[in-house]
């Protein structure tokens with residue numbers, strides 16, 4: 555089978571011909587129908603700092619956002635059959651640690667990560683551990699099903715934020731920010747403001763319903779947000795999907811007293827706050843979100859897709875075959891795309 559493989563601890567990926575894997579007792583084998591590129595795949599491509607930890611075992615087949623058709627199942631697999639359509643959850647819970655036993659399998663202490671420290675889906679076939687295989691209705695397209703994973707975290711932020719009628723600021727208009735924007739509109743936010751430095755991404759934000767899509771110019775953005783959110787007493791909910799230190803610092807300044815700050819963007823750089831001024835006296839709640847609640851978030855995301863309320867079309871900017879992976883990744887690096895799909899067929 556064709557597979558994209560990370561073989562060396564340096565920049566680049568390669569297309570290889572690998573044997574089709576055979577599922578073990580607790581695994582299913584899928585024929586991959588749609589896969590999507592995530593920001594973490596770009597970090598892997600470039601072998602950025604931190605990759606040593608996240609991708610300890612090379613060679614590895616990257617890719618973790620996907621859907622496909624089950625073509626073989628292991629001996630112990632019960633609820634999934636050949637021919638079923640499935641999507642993959644990236645966080646593979648162990649089922650026995652404290653987190654797993656306390657209804658938090660998405661933050662399992664021992665979890666392998668699909669497409670990180672176990673092989674993923676940028677290939678014609680992929681093995682999914684059954685603890686991470688999500689059966690999806692055949693009425694969903696494979697593209698929709700492949701996007702259930704990346705839409706999960708922004709969906710959690712919007713649901714936890716209780717956005718109805720309130721002012722929402724979404725920082726970063728990459729695919730995660732775009733999903734957050736679309737969900738905030740579906741959940742009837744009073745006002746959705748999206749910030750990004752990339753004008754192309756601001757166009758995508760408008761296409762998914764942003765009321766305002768703004769390119770921030772330094773700290774001026776604080777005054778601009780304050781003016782726009784005046785009728786709401788300020789920005790009630792901020793969803794930080796950029797991982798940009800300056801943007802995070804600005805957000806704690808324009809967020810409303812008593813506001814909710816959801817951090818879903820990643821950075822390993824430190825951010826400094828004045829705890830008294832920025833957090834305590836403002837009674838800001840800060841919540842990090844990592845992963846999807848298994849399977850509650852999936853149930854809700856699936857319901858929204860089946861209902862037809864979420865149109866993913868404006869969020870998908872490009873489609874490539876596995877042979878064109880280099881072009882797909884270069885398009886992703888260029889910042890001119892939104893969600894970029896790899897379609898094995």
Ligand code: ZN
Nearest residue numbers: 648651654662
């Ligand atoms: Zn666990």
